[in-house]
């Protein structure tokens with residue numbers, strides 16, 4: 001089995017189980033702020049990659065409504081997206097559009113620090129190339145961009161970002177971005193590639209609901225013969241956190 005830019009000995013995920021989705025969102029917001037403050041202390045910047053899908057919407061709403069929304073932290077933060085559907089920002093399927101409207105627009109992030117994927121592009125490949133140029137401008141000279149925090153969801157099929165099982169995007173090992181097909185809605189997507197996710201200082205999965213119980217079990221288990229895409233996110237020089245609610249983790253989980 002191929003190992004991805006990782007030491008197989010990397011420790012498994014640190015899992016925190018929360019009583020419910022609301023508690024998980026509070027915990028995730030605290031983790032985002034903690035990681036952001038640490039990044040500012042250590043390197044004077046905070047580069048954050050955001051997840052799409054429905055799970056993190058409540059987190060974005062909470063961050064936008066919190067007292068810290070106007071804090072200095074956000075004025076020095078740069079927002080990126082882990083993936084995007086190739087649709088205009090005003091389309092209900094837009095990861096950027098949904099996150100922005102639900103709360104991120106309230107953060108004191110300078111407009112020039114918001115690096116969305118150009119979903120309005122008629123050509124997904126061009127959108128991917130444009131996004132990679134944004135990343136290369138921000139992480140100039142880097143072999144791989146290193147996000148202080150990458151927030152991720154996971155699909156029931158084990159995809160994360162828009163890295164779907166057995167896909168070319170999942171297999172990409174050179175580029176920082178890729179065009180992807182799959183998932184719902186059935187539109188082309190642009191995604192960060194696995195080496196980028198695995199170069200992060202911290203990858204944080206948010207997993208809620210009973211429908212995610214099976215995939216959560218796989219996510220926190222040893223890789224096995226055919227690892228799910230989400231299982232392959234194991235930052236070589238970073239932390240891997242999995243925040244789950246009891247509905248996904250089962251009642252026996254210790255509450256985080």
Ligand code: 6PG
Nearest residue numbers: 052053054055153154155160161
């Ligand atoms: C997307 C997301 C995707 C999402 C999972 C989980 O663009 O759809 O990036 O990876 O995180 O599909 O989605 P839910 O949070 O809606 O279950």
